[in-house]
Amino acid sequence: MSITAEQLDARAQPLRLLLFDVDGVLTEGTVTIDGNGGESKTFSIRDGAAIVWAQRAGLEVGLLSGRASDATSRRAAELGIQIVLQGESNKRAAYERLLADKGWRDDEVAYMGDDLIDLPVLARVGLSAAPADACADVQQRVHHVTQATAGHGAVREFIERVLRGRGLWDAVLASHVNP
Amino acid sequence: MSITAEQLDARAQPLRLLLFDVDGVLTEGTVTIDGNGGESKTFSIRDGAAIVWAQRAGLEVGLLSGRASDATSRRAAELGIQIVLQGESNKRAAYERLLADKGWRDDEVAYMGDDLIDLPVLARVGLSAAPADACADVQQRVHHVTQATAGHGAVREFIERVLRGRGLWDAVLASHVNP
Amino acid sequence: MSITAEQLDARAQPLRLLLFDVDGVLTEGTVTIDGNGGESKTFSIRDGAAIVWAQRAGLEVGLLSGRASDATSRRAAELGIQIVLQGESNKRAAYERLLADKGWRDDEVAYMGDDLIDLPVLARVGLSAAPADACADVQQRVHHVTQATAGHGAVREFIERVLRGRGLWDAVLASHVNP
Amino acid sequence: MSITAEQLDARAQPLRLLLFDVDGVLTEGTVTIDGNGGESKTFSIRDGAAIVWAQRAGLEVGLLSGRASDATSRRAAELGIQIVLQGESNKRAAYERLLADKGWRDDEVAYMGDDLIDLPVLARVGLSAAPADACADVQQRVHHVTQATAGHGAVREFIERVLRGRGLWDAVLASHVNP
Numbered sequence: 001m002s003i004t005a006e007q008l009d010a011r012a013q014p015l016r017l018l019l020f021d022v023d024g025v026l027t028e029g030t031v032t033i034d035g036n037g038g039e040s041k042t043f044s045i046r047d048g049a050a051i052v053w054a055q056r057a058g059l060e061v062g063l064l065s066g067r068a069s070d071a072t073s074r075r076a077a078e079l080g081i082q083i084v085l086q087g088e089s090n091k092r093a094a095y096e097r098l099l100a101d102k103g104w105r106d107d108e109v110a111y112m113g114d115d116l117i118d119l120p121v122l123a124r125v126g127l128s129a130a131p132a133d134a135c136a137d138v139q140q141r142v143h144h145v146t147q148a149t150a151g152h153g154a155v156r157e158f159i160e161r162v163l164r165g166r167g168l169w170d171a172v173l174a175s176h177v178n179p
Numbered sequence: 180m181s182i183t184a185e186q187l188d189a190r191a192q193p194l195r196l197l198l199f200d201v202d203g204v205l206t207e208g209t210v211t212i213d214g215n216g217g218e219s220k221t222f223s224i225r226d227g228a229a230i231v232w233a234q235r236a237g238l239e240v241g242l243l244s245g246r247a248s249d250a251t252s253r254r255a256a257e258l259g260i261q262i263v264l265q266g267e268s269n270k271r272a273a274y275e276r277l278l279a280d281k282g283w284r285d286d287e288v289a290y291m292g293d294d295l296i297d298l299p300v301l302a303r304v305g306l307s308a309a310p311a312d313a314c315a316d317v318q319q320r321v322h323h324v325t326q327a328t329a330g331h332g333a334v335r336e337f338i339e340r341v342l343r344g345r346g347l348w349d350a351v352l353a354s355h356v357n358p
Numbered sequence: 359m360s361i362t363a364e365q366l367d368a369r370a371q372p373l374r375l376l377l378f379d380v381d382g383v384l385t386e387g388t389v390t391i392d393g394n395g396g397e398s399k400t401f402s403i404r405d406g407a408a409i410v411w412a413q414r415a416g417l418e419v420g421l422l423s424g425r426a427s428d429a430t431s432r433r434a435a436e437l438g439i440q441i442v443l444q445g446e447s448n449k450r451a452a453y454e455r456l457l458a459d460k461g462w463r464d465d466e467v468a469y470m471g472d473d474l475i476d477l478p479v480l481a482r483v484g485l486s487a488a489p490a491d492a493c494a495d496v497q498q499r500v501h502h503v504t505q506a507t508a509g510h511g512a513v514r515e516f517i518e519r520v521l522r523g524r525g526l527w528d529a530v531l532a533s534h535v536n537p
Numbered sequence: 538m539s540i541t542a543e544q545l546d547a548r549a550q551p552l553r554l555l556l557f558d559v560d561g562v563l564t565e566g567t568v569t570i571d572g573n574g575g576e577s578k579t580f581s582i583r584d585g586a587a588i589v590w591a592q593r594a595g596l597e598v599g600l601l602s603g604r605a606s607d608a609t610s611r612r613a614a615e616l617g618i619q620i621v622l623q624g625e626s627n628k629r630a631a632y633e634r635l636l637a638d639k640g641w642r643d644d645e646v647a648y649m650g651d652d653l654i655d656l657p658v659l660a661r662v663g664l665s666a667a668p669a670d671a672c673a674d675v676q677q678r679v680h681h682v683t684q685a686t687a688g689h690g691a692v693r694e695f696i697e698r699v700l701r702g703r704g705l706w707d708a709v710l711a712s713h714v715n716p
Contacts, residue, residue, distance in 0.1 A: 023224040029224050030221045031221070035249030041391060070392075119355050120356065211579045214607030294583055299713070399570060531653065
């Protein structure tokens with residue numbers, strides 16, 4: 001059900017919150033486990049830069065993960081992400097609590113997810129997206145599928161697309177050319 | 180010796196146990212070793228989700244690995260996998276002990292492996308499978324080769340295929356759309 | 359604005375310093391975070407060999423990173439890199455301090471970067487370069503884009519190209535064939 | 538200077554020792570460094586299986602690395618590799634000491650390497666090989682380039698090729714089909 005570029009631009013206007021799944025969106029969808037029970041995740045630096053740009057442009061960024069992980073908490077802290085919902089096996093319930101708490105509407109939220117557990121939230125938000133390597137059932141049900149794969153720029157590409165849709169990208173670029 | 184879709188559906192009906200090799204099936208087939216003797220493995224989150232769905236659908240899931248690794252034990256515990264056979268250099272003997280212990284028949288088991296050590300068990304089970312990047316001698320001898328590679332969704336794809344063959348996939352999907 | 363091979367050769371002549379961004383240039387642009395706050399980065403051994411060859415050929419090598427990381431410090435020490443500027447959110451200011459300190463001119467420096475934060479320095483140096491997988495806005499603004507991707511030989515390829523441009527490659531090769 | 542299949546078979550006959558570089562041959566050519574000075578390397582399980590088969594078939598296996606790493610020592614121990622030469626910046630000198638010590642001739646050794654530092658030994662041995670992603674100067678100077686890349690089966694493919702050349706592969710396969 002992919003939408004046109006004009007429709008995506010229109011859906012980008014009311015956004016206040018860019019919400020992201022973690023595994024398979026901010027990471028490749030793999031987890032590395034060692035023999036001591038430690039667990040690590042691998043994040044993209046360029047995804048992180050885009051998250052900071054979105055925040056500077058006035059958007060909130062949040063994480064919504066079914067799995068709880070200290071690595072996620074640390075990456076969120078590093079990027080100044082304050083909305084971090086982890087270990088939420090029922091993502092729709094967590095999403096509804098968040099919106100009630102903040103007083104936000106569905107059309108003020110974009111969400112990117114990659115697997116079946118993300119479908120209920122993807123069906124609710126104003127703008128839904130998935131990485132190029134999301135599972136087929138998700139790709140068929142979102143507004144926008146990025147060309148980049150998860151952990152390798154999917155989040156960066158989506159944020160850049162939203163900022164362009166709101167006419168904010170040239171300012172991001174200019175702030176770097178002339179810092 | 181790949182089989183038709185109809186034959187695969189037929190072989191999926193009597194299954195009780197989905198048994199998986201670890202290295203090269205649940206992982207990319209690499210092991211990361213540090214200077215302190217620690218060892219880590221990298222698993223796919225989407226493979227893990229599918230294992231949980233198979234269990235909820237009433238199938239047992241088990242692991243059969245030639246190599247013993249604490250990382251494997253931890254991943255198994257996380258996914259609620261209770262049949263974990265590790266350090267089994269003779270996989271056929273381990274397989275036979277398991278079936279004798281459980282009272283299961285060969286046609287009630289599916290096994291996915293990637294290397295020569297897996298051939299004796301692959302030759303026995305009702306439904307044999309391999310990832311897209313299994314070694315050639317294995318690919319030539321299994322019922323089904325997935326399109327996905329090991330550690331990147333081969334297990335997910337196979338479980339989804341088995342659940343579809345048994346008519347159980349729509350229920351999995353529906354349980355996510357309306358959790 | 360890519361330049362011809364002859365122009366690249368000409369720009370290679372006055373170089374004294376080969377300066378490299380770290381994330382997305384010396385690495386794939388990913389960072390692995392564990393639950394204890396540890397962070398690791400993955401470097402290419404062949405990139406490292408080329409850095410040593412450049413130093414032996416009389417060129418200085420330096421690192422200029424927006425992010426501070428102990429892993430970067432350790433890799434730099436291992437390769438004998440003494441110019442290590444980390445945690446520099448304003449790369450242009452750091453670059454200008456370095457040149458003032460050393461008494462070097464812009465045309466004596468080559469810089470390779472991959473993201474918007476690198477643009478101000480890329481616009482200043484005598485020879486600017488980016489890996490094959492740098493972001494589009496950077497690729498459009500550098501003299502040279504390598505065929506290799508970051509963390510998989512982009513630095514090696516660029517150093518080899520500079521050494522060839524200065525007529526120094528045959529000596530590197532000969533020193534290995536007859537050590 | 539690649540040779541014909543018949544020439545490769547002929548060069549496989551006198552071999553006693555299969556010698557391998559580590560970084561870029563047994564691994565992808567990357568090293569992961571953490572903030573505590575730890576270092577890890579990633580090895581292929583299927584490469585390891587082939588090393589064990591070669592040993593069982595009566596061949597010695599050895600490692601010759603320019604870089605010293607505890608991870609290499611541990612992987613070697615795990616595979617029962619007793620010839621482990623590490624931290625050898627002059628590989629030819631280390632190679633000559635080994636041959637003098639063992640009383641072996643050049644035509645009794647095969648060596649696989651990926652970078653310039655390997656050229657002197659590659660020029661000496663009876664059978665020289667490189668992974669598909671070795672640097673160009675090496676690929677041009679070896680008898681055989683594998684289709685697989687380093688860390689993803691190059692060593693496995695080469696060992697399998699040598700064992701086939703000596704007529705030993707069918708026995709390896711048969712020992713697995715009927716363990």
